[in-house]
Amino acid sequence: MKLLCICDPSLYTSPLQDVPTTYQYFAQHDQIELFHAPAEWVNDPHQVQAAVVPQFLTYDQFLQLDTLPRSRYALSEFDLVFCRRLKPFPPGYLDILGQWSQQVRFVNDPVSKQEQMQPDFLAKIAGPYIPDTLITSEFEDAYRFLEQHQTIVAKRSNSCGGRGVFKIWREAGQFWVDNSLTGTRDFSTFERVMGYLMGNVPEPLQLVRYLENVTAGDKRVVVVNGEIYGAYLRQSRTGYWVNNVSVDGDCALAEVTPEEQEAIAGTVGAYCDRNLHTLGYDFLLDNDGIWKISEINAGNIGGFARLQTLTGKPICDRLTNWMLDYARNLKPSERA
Template identity: 40%
Template structure:
């Protein structure tokens, strides 16, 4: 059985990169008879998605010749218009920085097919806070910066810092600042180091601080090069070191870095084992870890790249395994079998996906009384606080969390020991498939096992779908708490529902 795959890319972005990993990926994909492969040109695809039309996606069938000529300035001929369901897999290989609302537009396709890297999760991954939320214990000290005053404070603290902007790639969104006798030294890419009397003129050269920058102290070990480790679906594929020929602090192949194969160390494997399952739970499966050398020689994470990862074709050229074929082999298996939903006890590596799903309801409004950013750390704390007769469970499909449910004691008072409260949430792209019902039936069964007799659910009154959902699962309407919650400059009523387990 062939796997239908659509690769999303603006081909002309690579016209000056003839040896690009993306071009070689297209060529390898076109030769592989296990795939029915299509190129989805990004400009045309955006037009369709801006209209909300998921039944007419522009697609160009790949062949050896097409994969070799896509990168010219000639317009594509023979475009087909195909429904999203035509593809078993979609793989976005668009070069950052992404155009406006790129990932938000791709989200429309999530309910209809599978992505190797889910766009809705990629939106969270691009945020400056995300890396520390997942891999903070393996990173150098870091700060999130939103003002020139905050930047001045960390420059005073560390003296030599690296600033990373979101939605950037190939070393182009990274700057280095150092205090000097003449003021402040700025280093960006291969440009000559410039000295400024103050931070004020520097800010505009770096970018818009309102987008939130991730700032770290500069590590002297950076000049030894960095280590790229390729990971697919949690499994380490290979690693190689990148080192600038000129001794520059940016070790990127798009600048002037040379590469050499290097075994993945046990410490690096431990970092991957501790963090990759969290990405996998969010449907982010193709990863590129970038390691620097810490002050005591230990590997530290400087970045975990998702999706459009370079290096798979390079590994074989360096004398290593054929990483590109390993990637394609995994894609064949992944595209042929989705598996069955599995409900299991929630673990810490599920926390990022649980937070992302809950964030959808928070952002939607009128669903929960919570507000603000939901982080993996907040859910790790909730998991660790579970008592003997409470818990969280997740529904996973191929390791990806599509929903979760919670059972918690209604009150710590002794007289309420047989009463519990439930909550169930499903990823927006997976609703309407019966997954919420699976979770609700499961948690009701767990409540019986834990000797609860009475279940309570509290639902914001405007959330008619949730009220109807609970009524279908044996709950009954008890009453309404009038104007009990205030959110979004409005008072909200809450419906109280109960289910007697007798």
């Protein structure tokens, strides 16, 4: 299989992260010929510049992949494209990939990815399985939601690792907003809060009731084509409300509860029907002790290499065997 992986190596600061590890695994696999392209090379709707990845790839070599000699390839030369680019996506990136999808098969279809990134998509697909949620860019609606729940979380769609997630509450006559990257800020009016959260992005925010049990951890369940590969719990070492590993989270193997299995079964078909096959379900513990969906990630989801380390099971083999079958059994022009 000729596999094209898209990522930006400089964004991965540890050799233990999922992308460097899976790159190394794919490079050594005897049924895979691995090619690499960073997002900046995604600039032509009909062809791609790509570099051949060496078979025995060290982490230092991974960091230097963008400097390797590159050649131009017709998209039809590849059997499968696996996008491992972290959000935020550059302007026009998904649009060009959408044109590619008419010529080559993707692990996760970029046209459907654009649909999935819309702020209201999760609420439409997973409404019964998520906490109280409001999708809005309107000041008055957002303020009523804050008044109702006292503490809320605002999420931006084109972000990852907790960077676009903000905790909002009112205290001592001021409005407070906390973010793992920018820290805590106070505002005299809620109108200024909304201006800060919206920035120059016109799309609505996803507002969610804050869950008091968030310090119990953020559970990632890795799902491929409807099959649960396993789960692990990310938990902040300092008790911070954001549990991402990119902040200060540690990971431990976790069980998938019956309620989580039900939530996955009730939602995964909508993603598979859209050719979104590798999914990272994130669950948070609600006040009633039930784990609720906080996100369903369908972009560059992590967890394959981490699950393999935590379980000692050949998770990367399982993923690769599915990818080989998927590339072999479906024609690039076939789309749901």
